[in-house]
Amino acid sequence: MEMPANTVKNDIEDFLKDTGFEATIGLEVHCELKTATKLWCSCKNSFGNEPNTLVCPVCLGLPGSLPVLNKRAVEYAIRIGLALNCTVQNSIFHRKNYFYPDMPKDFQISQYDIPINADGYVTLPDGGSVGIVRAHIEEDTGKSTHFSASGRIHESSATLIDYNRAGIPLVEIVSAPDITSSEMAKAYVTELRNIIVATGATDGKMEEGSMRVDANVSVKRIQDSELGTRCEIKNLNSLRSLGKAINYEIKRQVDNILSGQKVVQQTRHFNEDLNQTVTLRTKEEAEDYRYFPEPDLVPLNPGAAWIEQIKAEMPPLLIERRRMVQDLMRETQEIDQLQSAIAILVDLNLDSVFKQTVGIGANPTIALKRLTNEAANAVEAARNLNPEQFAKLIQLETDNKISTTQSKTILSKMLENPDKTLDILISELNIVSFGEAETTALVEQLIKDKPDEFERFKQGDDKVTQFFIGQIMRLSKGQANGKLVTEILMKKRNQF
Amino acid sequence: MDNFFESAYSIAQQIKDNSITSKEVVSKYFDNIESKNSELNAFLITDKQAAIRQAEIVDQKIQAGQQVGTLAGLPVAIKDNICTDDFTTTCASKILREWKPPYNATVIQKLISQDAIILGKTNLDEFAMGSSTEHSAFGPTKNPVDPSRVPGGSSGGSACAVKTDMASVALGSDTGGSIRQPAAFCGIVGMKPTYGLVSRYGLIAFASSLDQIGPFGKTVKDCALVLNAISGHDPYDSTSLDIKSDDYLQYVDRDLKGIRIGLIEEFDEVLDVSLRENLESATNLFKQNGAEIVKVSLPYVKYALSTYYLIAPAEASSNLARFDGVRYGLRVDGDNVEEMMINTRTQGFGQEVKRRIMLGTYALSSGYYDAYYKTAQKLRTALISDFKKVYDQVDVIICPTTPTGAFEFGAKLDDPLQMYMSDIFTIPSNLAGHPAISVPFGTDSNGMPLGIQILADGLNDSKVIHVGSALETLRTEG
Amino acid sequence: MTQDKSFISKEQVLHVAALAKLNLSDQEVTKFTAQLSDILGYANELSELELKDVSPTAHPIELENVFRDDTVLKSIDNSKVIQNAPESLNSQFKVPPILDD
């Protein structure tokens, strides 16, 4: 039985409080780089192709083949390093030796003791911070599909292997063990994802496996200074699984200790169906990777000039883009959850159209609301909005020339018809402007037609207010601005 | 013509002059293959029809007056650890018995682009691991001078083929002496170029930081001719040197005036009488002809063998991991994938390969890495700096290629350490990445050929060709 | 060559064989233990050297920053990829089941 997420969260917090334990979590995030080709060869880096069609002697690990480093992959890795506040340094590649059928050479080329990026950090939206130990370059493996009647690995009768993914460039981002809860882990992964996607180096799609998370979890009694034995949960491919796996693992480890057992260092796997983590292998069977410098590759020394150039050519960092929006929001009225609205705007890549629209003079609050709500449903179209026409639309709403409802109606048409001007859209939609004068005329007409009701209204019967608004909406075919109608009605009551 | 086979260079000239056709030349070599190979086992596979067809194409080009390559029509043999898409490439291992690569090694592309005719693939110690070609899954190659003896190794098949005129020149690979040692044992010339001068793309790796492809020939000039064709930058090999190309033929037949030749002090004590005498007579010839002889010291050279036998197996253990029965080559089934891999590797690899994989795995394993692999890498640094000092004083170093002449079959099979000692004089150049050549000079007490080795600093391939060619001339004159 | 000291034990030989995915017969274990011990014993001469300040050499040549442009070239034909496969199904490599994953 699955419990609602909130219950689980509260449960685990209460559970830790009750038992006097705390959790220490470090995450390893693998993300695929958006290069045109693979890391060591010129095969296309692409998802969802026919099996084994994007392979060559190099990425198949054929005898005699040799790797040659993709320059763009290095550039992207450096972008990620810079965005994570890392030191970008001279590095080398190592071989990590272990046998696995989806790894063509039976070793993975990775970086070991000297990674390209080291010692960075990520600032979380709530102001917290998670250290980045390293962000290094390595290659992806192929993909195995297990066959069986039941769908369970242990009963599979054969495995099929597709090497299209083998050799795709990855950056593995290793966090410090600064994370203390599943909620913080999710916040970190979300923020990390947003930061690195903004660099243009990766698309961060967890569902497609272009971003995968391993979680190292340990628990200890609050008063203990030494960390507990950790377990690694491999290949979490959604935020949901990440949160659930961590909570399950925390509870399992504390229960273990409370019942007098020891936590055994293990690699575990999160089973989505059972909603629990299960043992993959224990430390005794753990591999001895026999790392040694990759003799087929030479040192990677990017140098200050190239790093500077990459920095200059990089898209603006997420944090800078948010700050720019924030600056435009100053001197405007407060809106609820401004920070999260700004984050959404930037994540949707709508900050550029926002800046242009506001630059022309549109009201930033309305622009932000429209872009993060109505326009967010048609993101592609929204990115291509004509800022001038959009700004004009917002101006009509600001000037009370049109109602909010009208404004939203026009915007949705504008998104569908990027080539039509605001004037054409207004006339096609038969939008009638009910500004101050038009609305006043309507209200006066109504007072004349319904003197009894107006009398009751004057005496303070608020029920009649709704009646009047309803009547005016009917007369205006729904196009009058309710707020304006109320304002004018109140003015009339005071006049008479 | 009695000495027709003695110079690939002159054959190439005659083909180009149209005074003989490539088809005639290739047929002559195939006559030898047909009469000799069944006994000597130098070739694992040949394709006469394809070779003749290629030869005819070259002949037509020449007759039509078209431009042809520097190796036009010349019959070449290829060690069977270099990938060819027209021939199986087996590394003389059961595990790759029927493997046909879907691509050509860069050196093969280069030979083809120079219009060479590839006759077939030659025998070797399995995965180039050995010094006798006894460790071939397809039977040993015999030494043509005395068939009861080994041809050396690991490129024994290529050396034997050139010696017996089954090929005009051949390619081998040299990780610790695998070109120079069999060249010396068979009485021909073999050269290991500077690491990075010849692309390794398509050479099935034994020890990546030491492997280098190089030529065999009857003469130094023939080796220079082949080196011209196969050297040069290759974007498919990250360790390939991007340097201006040189014409190595121009260093042949020069005099020795002003050349300073070093003799390594530390080797004195390991030389037995006959080898010392042989080296002395070479030294005297050099001295008489204008070279200056300088005693030099390489204090760390005595550790080269230990260093090599930690580094090479370590890299090999990783390079040979991919032979797991999943994608190509032998598969021996099992109930699950791990068993399948174990069964495949257990049955697919021979004893020497297993021994080195074990040794290398151990040297890299947790707790031993620093003591073995890392220490060996430091020794490599120390040796390179030794060499650097010596090459401030001399142009080249000379020493014997091998500590003995060719030994009898089985003599060292059960004592790997003794077998490894065969490489004691060749290994230092591999560790340093330097060029070296073995030129036939003298014989041992059994009448087996010996070689003198000429070493030079990295990228001084021209110097080993220069001095090697001079020694060759002095030997025939003397 | 005989050694007073064994530089590798049978257990270590078995452990290394497991890491290298090799099965050794009892005879091979005995033989390899002796031979590897011989070789390691010989190589043990290195342990006596003072090399603290020496940096390791992974490469005989000094090269750095060798790159390839990020330009797609044709991959090889699927039929050529699969032709060497010991077993295949629907253009994929087929292997016996994987136990632990």
Ligand SMILES: [Mg+2]
């Ligand atoms: Mg990794």
Ligand SMILES: [Zn+2]
């Ligand atoms: Zn590829």
